[in-house]
Amino acid sequence: MDNRINMNHTKEITKKIYMLSGLGCDKSNVNELEKELNKFNYTIEYINLPGQYSNIDVNVENKEDFGKWIETQIPKNSVVIGYSLGADLLIRNIEVIKPDKLVILDGAIITNDFTKTTVEKEVEFSGSYIKENSLEMNADTISNLLYIKFKEDVDVFDMHIKVKTLLLLADTPDDLYEYKKNKVEKNNNQENIQSLFIQNTSHDFHTEKPVEIAECISEFLME
Numbered sequence: 001m002d003n004r005i006n007m008n009h010t011k012e013i014t015k016k017i018y019m020l021s022g023l024g025c026d027k028s029n030v031n032e033l034e035k036e037l038n039k040f041n042y043t044i045e046y047i048n049l050p051g052q053y054s055n056i057d058v059n060v061e062n063k064e065d066f067g068k069w070i071e072t073q074i075p076k077n078s079v080v081i082g083y084s085l086g087a088d089l090l091i092r093n094i095e096v097i098k099p100d101k102l103v104i105l106d107g108a109i110i111t112n113d114f115t116k117t118t119v120e121k122e123v124e125f126s127g128s129y130i131k132e133n134s135l136e137m138n139a140d141t142i143s144n145l146l147y148i149k150f151k152e153d154v155d156v157f158d159m160h161i162k163v164k165t166l167l168l169l170a171d172t173p174d175d176l177y178e179y180k181k182n183k184v185e186k187n188n189n190q191e192n193i194q195s196l197f198i199q200n201t202s203h204d205f206h207t208e209k210p211v212e213i214a215e216c217i218s219e220f221l222m223e
Contacts, residue, residue, distance in 0.1 A: 017217075018045045018074045022084030022107070023126070023142065024135065026053045033206045036214030042221075047073050049086060051141025060141055063148045067096045074099070079221060082107055084203065088149045091159050102165040103217055106203050108156040109169065114179050119150035157187040166220040167195040168213060170205045194220065 017037065019030065027046045034044045050058035050069060060066045070093055074080055080099040082090035087107025090097065123143040130137045156167060169184075171177045177197070184195045198205050198212060206213050 014041050014043055015079070015221075016045050017042050017079045017081055017103075018047060019081040019083065020047050020070070020074075020086035020090055021049050021052075022086050022105075023049065023145075024052070024137070025083065029204075030206065032210040033214060036210045037217065040214065040218040042079075042218070044081075049089075049142075049145060051138040051145065053136050056136055056138050056141075058141070059138075060148075061144050063092065063151070066145070066148060067093045071096050079103070081105060081217075083206070085145065085149065087156075089145065091154070091156050091161065092148065092152060094159060094161055094163065099163055101221060102161070102163050103220065104156060104165065104167045105206055105213070106168065106170050109167070109180055109183060110176070111155050112150075112153050114176070119147055122146050122150070155183065156193065157183065157190060160190070161192055163192060164220075164223070165193045166217065167193055168205075168216060169195065169197050170201040170203055171197045171199055172202050 021029070026048065030044055030046060037044065048055040050060040050066070058069060060069060066089060070089075074097045076098045077100045078097075079101050080090065080097060081103040082088075083105040084107040087104040090102070091104075091108045094102070123146055126142055126146065127139040129135070130139050130142065156165065167184075169180050181197070187193070188195075196216060198209055198216075201208050
């Protein structure tokens with residue numbers, strides 16, 4: 001009896017991480033990262049953006065719609081990862097999802113002072129790209145997500161997030177690296193945000209260096 005109790009106490013419990021995807025990314029995009037996180041007893045509950053792949057029929061017209069939808073996808077006090085556009089949308093709804101901890105993968109940091117574009121141009125580009133590549137995406141819903149992002153031109157530092165947050169960033173291309181580095185240094189007084197650059201990586205860095213990124217996430221979650 002005592003042995004069985006000890007075995008139950010020492011058995012590792014698998015913990016779930018909820019991850020909101022980036023634009024044009026499906027579950028296969030995180031396969032290698034999840035394999036590495038499995039080694040630390042984490043699994044990924046992958047959530048596609050509204051309007052793409054498994055959620056192609058989810059219609060979101062504005063921020064309020066998105067907030068109501070994401071609240072049904074992520075239980076409060078969860079560990080949450082946002083990648084790229086997914087991260088941008090999560091920080092705008094941080095009070096809705098109320099995560100225990102937040103991990104941002106190369107997102108929620110670029111604002112229009114760098115991109116110098118308009119939402120109309122982004123919508124036109126994404127619509128053409130979806131059509132030309134016959135992607136399993138609803139162009140109207142994706143356009144609405146872009147409008148949500150552009151309506152509030154903010155980054156993670158602007159939100160003064162009270163949740164413990166790990167901000168992992170790629171270090172290429174050079175001009176974008178300098179831009180991100182300057183933002184990180186300017187806001188290094190925000191104690192809840194821990195920022196790390198992953199060396200020699202591009203925007204899809206979780207496919208390039210899944211081992212390193214999984215280790216960073218695991219260390220952060222153990223703190």
